[in-house]
Amino acid sequence: MFWQVAISIAxxxxxxxxxxxxxxxxxxxxxxxFFIATSSVMSGSxxxxxxxxxxxxxxxxxxDEFRTAAKQPIFVAMPDATxxxxxxxxxxxxxxxKNYGAxxxxxxxxxxxxxxxxxxxxxxxxxxxxxxxxxxAGIDPEKERYLTxxxxxxxxxxxxxxxxxxxxxxxxxGMSARLGLGMDDLATVVSPTGLVRRMKVxxxxxxxNLLLDEGQVYMLIKDAQVxxxxxxxxxxxxxxxxxxxxxxxxxxxxxxxxxxxxxxxQEVNRDFLGLFVIRNTxxxxxxxxxxxxxxxxxxxxxSTIVMxxxxxxxxxxxxxxxxxxxxxxxxxxxxxxxxxGMLLGWCIGLVLLxxxxxxxxxxxxxxxxxxxxxxxxxxxxxxxxxxxxxxAVGAAWYPARKASQVRPVDIIRGAA
Amino acid sequence: MSDGHPLIEARGVSRILQETVPVMLVRDIDIxxxxxxxxxxxxxxxxxxxxxxxxxxxxxxxxSGSVFLDGEDTTGLDADALAAMRLRKIGFxxxxxxxxxxxxxxxNVMLPMRRLGRQSEAExxxxxxxxxxxxxxxxxxxxxxxxLSGGQRQRVAIARALxxxxxxxxxxxxxGNLDSKNSEIVQEIFAKxxxxxxxxxxxxxxxxGFAEATDRNIHLVDGRVDRDTKR
Numbered sequence: 024m025f026w027q028v029a030i031s032i033a034x035x036x037x038x039x040x041x042x043x044x045x046x047x048x049x050x051x052x053x054x055x056x057f058f059i060a061t062s063s064v065m066s067g068s069x070x071x072x073x074x075x076x077x078x079x080x081x082x083x084x085x086x087d088e089f090r091t092a093a094k095q096p097i098f099v100a101m102p103d104a105t106x107x108x109x110x111x112x113x114x115x116x117x118x119x120x121k122n123y124g125a126x127x128x129x130x131x132x133x134x135x136x137x138x139x140x141x142x143x144x145x146x147x148x149x150x151x152x153x154x155x156x157x158x159x160a161g162i163d164p165e166k167e168r169y170l171t172x173x174x175x176x177x178x179x180x181x182x183x184x185x186x187x188x189x190x191x192x193x194x195x196x197g198m199s200a201r202l203g204l205g206m207d208d209l210a211t212v213v214s215p216t217g218l219v220r221r222m223k224v225x226x227x228x229x230x231x232n233l234l235l236d237e238g239q240v241y242m243l244i245k246d247a248q249v250x251x252x253x254x255x256x257x258x259x260x261x262x263x264x265x266x267x268x269x270x271x272x273x274x275x276x277x278x279x280x281x282x283x284x285x286x287x288x289q290e291v292n293r294d295f296l297g298l299f300v301i302r303n304t305x306x307x308x309x310x311x312x313x314x315x316x317x318x319x320x321x322x323x324x325x326s327t328i329v330m331x332x333x334x335x336x337x338x339x340x341x342x343x344x345x346x347x348x349x350x351x352x353x354x355x356x357x358x359x360x361x362x363x364g365m366l367l368g369w370c371i372g373l374v375l376l377x378x379x380x381x382x383x384x385x386x387x388x389x390x391x392x393x394x395x396x397x398x399x400x401x402x403x404x405x406x407x408x409x410x411x412x413x414x415a416v417g418a419a420w421y422p423a424r425k426a427s428q429v430r431p432v433d434i435i436r437g438a439a
Numbered sequence: 440m441s442d443g444h445p446l447i448e449a450r451g452v453s454r455i456l457q458e459t460v461p462v463m464l465v466r467d468i469d470i471x472x473x474x475x476x477x478x479x480x481x482x483x484x485x486x487x488x489x490x491x492x493x494x495x496x497x498x499x500x501x502x503s504g505s506v507f508l509d510g511e512d513t514t515g516l517d518a519d520a521l522a523a524m525r526l527r528k529i530g531f532x533x534x535x536x537x538x539x540x541x542x543x544x545x546x547n548v549m550l551p552m553r554r555l556g557r558q559s560e561a562e563x564x565x566x567x568x569x570x571x572x573x574x575x576x577x578x579x580x581x582x583x584x585x586x587l588s589g590g591q592r593q594r595v596a597i598a599r600a601l602x603x604x605x606x607x608x609x610x611x612x613x614x615g616n617l618d619s620k621n622s623e624i625v626q627e628i629f630a631k632x633x634x635x636x637x638x639x640x641x642x643x644x645x646x647x648g649f650a651e652a653t654d655r656n657i658h659l660v661d662g663r664v665d666r667d668t669k670r
Contacts, residue, residue, distance in 0.1 A: 028553040035541035338537035341498055342551045342599075343526025345519045432499045435533055435611070436489060 047320035055368020119256035135265030161247020180226030197237035337434035357419020445471030452504035482659035530600030590621030
């Protein structure tokens with residue numbers, strides 16, 4: 024019942040100062056709109072990047088190395104020995120993951136786990152007297168398609184043709200262009216140990232990443248083992264699991280099980296993920312500043328109304344309105360501006376998102392047109408609305424309190 | 440209604456305004472106003488007429504002494520309790536009409552009823568129109584206050600003071616801003632409220648004509664009751 028009075032008085036006073044009300048409401052609306060647009064872009068690009076990190080590469084990579092160098096047996100057996108031996112090198116071992124077949128089998132038995140043995144190394148690809156240094160990845164095409172997005176990025180041929188062709192390689196578009204090496208051409212691949220093999224191009228991919236497109240070569244793991252002269256050896260086990268968020272704990276588990284250094288995608292991209300925190304802080308402080316500026320507008324209009332309406336406040340109080348009732352009237356005004364600003368801001372936000380989504384641009388080195396990735400989540404809208412309400416009611420609070428402290432006698436006496 | 444005690448009573452009321460030099464607005468006032476009395480308060484300017492009225496109307500709180508409304512001691516009541524008493528029992532009319540410019544005439548009259556919240560919207564609207572009708576301004580109900588003449592506005596203010604059917608009407612120079620014709624109309628309305636409806640009216644005025652029309656005149660000088668004459 025009382026709220027009807029408060030709202031009707033609040034609304035009447037706001038409507039009376041229509042222009043100022045519209046301006047301060049627009050201030051809030053723009054704040055909310057830009058908040059939605061900015062945080063959609065920020066959150067969208069963050070999600071997109073994480074998606075790329077998660078999807079384009081294995082969740083976990085087990086490497087043929089250990090986090091700490093293995094000690095000589097004597098130091099393990101007698102840690103407190105009296106005689107000190109200097110210059111004892113860590114125990115030597117043959118590079119490579121031993122018995123990788125058994126590890127793959129054991130990992131593959133678990134649900135939602137895809138594990139692939141790979142052998143990586145360096146080689147030179149030579150064609151018509153030109154040569155290019157290349158990273159060799161000996162892989163299993165059946166599994167590779169689940170682990171990375173190479174399959175999706177294929178422009179000619181396919182990854183699966185590695186299986187049918189003898190001595191096949193898959194190269195990037197950049198390398199293809201540099202060497203003039205096309206589909207079904209025979210390239211010469213030279214290993215660091217001097218082994219030379221002639222291999223046939225069975226596929227060309229384009230990822231948009233210059234480094235990969237110019238320098239990555241895929242082949243069957245058994246061809247890589249021959250080329251790099253590492254028979255029966257793998258130096259990477261690449262793993263994809265069902266829930267990427269579990270990668271860290273999964274990596275820790277398998278590392279303690281087999282001892283080989285196992286890196287989760289989070290560990291590899293730690294600095295990257297840390298950057299997001301900084302970026303978000305900057306984004307939200309700027310957007311927060313917009314809201315603060317908007318709330319000054321609200322503060323301004325409500326203060327003006329309170330100053331102007333001191334007589335009305337006095338008469339309402341003499342009628343029997345309590346201080347709290349008066350405060351409520353002006354808080355309602357703040358809330359009205361906040362709510363209307365929020366609704367308008369949502370509309371502005373939708374329009375801005377529509378505009379942003381329609382922007383097309385090209386990044387040098389990437390052939391396809393790009394769109395800004397947007398996160399059109401409910402969350403952005405809810406947060407924007409929340410900010411608008413809080414800043415509006417917060418801005419109204421002080422003048423509302425001032426209004427409730429008006430002493431009717433002073434006003435009436437002064438007016439007479 | 441009348442059960443021995445006055446409707447509004449001041450006992451030893453003083454009010455000191457704490458400025459750099461303290462100002463004594465009224466001192467040692469002892470008066471009681473019974474049900475159905477029509478009282479005028481007169482005195483030279485600065486004699487404390489209005490201050491006394493605000494104290495009796497619970498708008499201001501005495502520095503010492505007590506104000507009794509309907510036999511109830513209001514000393515020590517908090518602002519909210521005083522507001523609640525004003526809402527139900529007291530109607531104010533000031534020299535300036537103080538109508539809310541954003542609301543229509545009838546909406547202004549309904550404001551105290553809305554705050555009290557005891558009636559339905561339809562009942563409140565009906566009562567609002569009825570009050571305006573009694574004051575002969577029913578045809579102005581839908582207009583904004585600024586479309587009315589001074590005399591009409593003051594009548595709307597009186598209608599608003601009557602909204603919650605208070606026993607006590609306090610008026611602070613209600614005719615101070617009106618021409619003689621409208622002054623007369625307002626005076627007659629107050630007289631009618633007393634004679635026909637049995638309400639109590641206490642009006643501060645410096646118009647001799649108004650004071651003569653009342654049943655009792657309290658004359659203040661320097662914050663004290665100088666004369667208290669009943670006719």
